Amino acid sequence: MLPIRPLIIGATMTAAVAVPLALPAQAARLAPMPPTLTGVRVAHHPGFDRLVFEFRGRLPHTVQTRYVNRIVDQATGRTVSVVGDALLRVRFEEASTATGPSRTTYPLPGVIQIAAATPYNSELTYGVGLARQAPYRVYKLTRPSRVVVDITTPYRTVPVRDYFLNTASYNTGRTPYTTAVQRPVIPPATACGALQRLFAGPTQAEKAQGLRFVSSRATGFSKLTVKRGVARVYLTGRLSGAGSTFTIADEIKPTLKQFPSIKWVKIYDARGHTQQPYGPSDSVPRSLEP
Incomplete structure (x- = not known):
């Protein structure tokens, strides 16, 4: 009789082990996959x-x-x-x-x-x-x-232009280096709307065409004023031109100068500095110089 007992115990243990092993697999089949x-x-x-x-x-x-x-x-x-x-x-x-x-x-x-x-x-x-x-x-x-x-969208919009870097033109030295795209903005703050859309960057389709937004590490703008033909843009972030001959200033200036009321664009860094704050001229902070 002794040789028979291990066989009976082994069969019982096999049955006991098989039951819990089957439960997780069954639960996995029944659990719905997350969307x-x-x-x-x-x-x-x-x-x-x-x-x-x-x-x-x-x-x-x-x-x-x-x-x-x-x-x-x-x-x-x-x-x-x-x-x-x-x-x-x-x-x-x-x-x-x-x-x-x-x-x-x-x-x-x-x-x-x-x-x-x-x-x-x-x-x-x-x-x-x-x-x-x-x-x-x-x-x-x-x-x-x-x-x-x-x-x-219970409001009226008007079309404006935003200017982005055209990488193909820049890489081959063909000027202008920017390409204009159209954006809808809410009047009367059309200049501010155009600048806001500029910081949003190009669409996926425009990126596929080689357009890029060069931020020069600017994170946005805190203020835009226009007075006597001069637009003053106060950028946020730690600006850096990184030695490049093309910076965010080359996108901001044509974007704002499309408006008849703007002849000159003065760009300030986060500390409120620009190189030529007075007079009829464009100006950028020293950090955007090559």
Whole structure:
């Protein structure tokens, strides 16, 4: 009888071990996969700009939208830079992403730029920079899974030009080194609107054509004044031309001089310094000199 007992015990142990090993695999098969953001589309329609967030799989469990003063990257604690006079935060819970660029510019009446924060704890956060705060509505669609945000544009816009570096022209020495693109801005602050759109940079399509925004480490502008034909631009950030013959000044000057009221452009650094603050001439801070 003794030789039989180990065989019986072994069979019992095998059965006992097999049950818990099967449970995790079964649970994995039954657990739903989290929705994955596969793309963001933005387009203008009569009276509103439409944002479409498309997901693979089911819709996100929770969608939160609200106007905020800034977007905080929860993974780093840093503020996410987004260009716009109003900032709409869109947050998805229990979702992942497979999308591309973290910051995209649009030439639309309302939506200027969309920037993504770092995904954190299955949350996706997007900042939507707008030309002006306006009413909006959010709704969901299926087949495929989509979250739609319609932002009204109840204001008139006029076209202006922004000038960006054309890398092909610059690399081959063909002047002018800049190429103009059209942007809609809200009057009467057209010069300020043009400068704001300049800092948003080129669209993805314009980047594909070789256009780039040279920031010279400027993070934005704190003030723009126009008086007696002289525009004074006060930049923020730690400016540096890095020895280049092309700087942000070469984009700002043609962008502002398109307006008949502006003949001269004086650019100041964050400390309020420029080389020629007086007289009928252009001026840049010493930090932007080659």
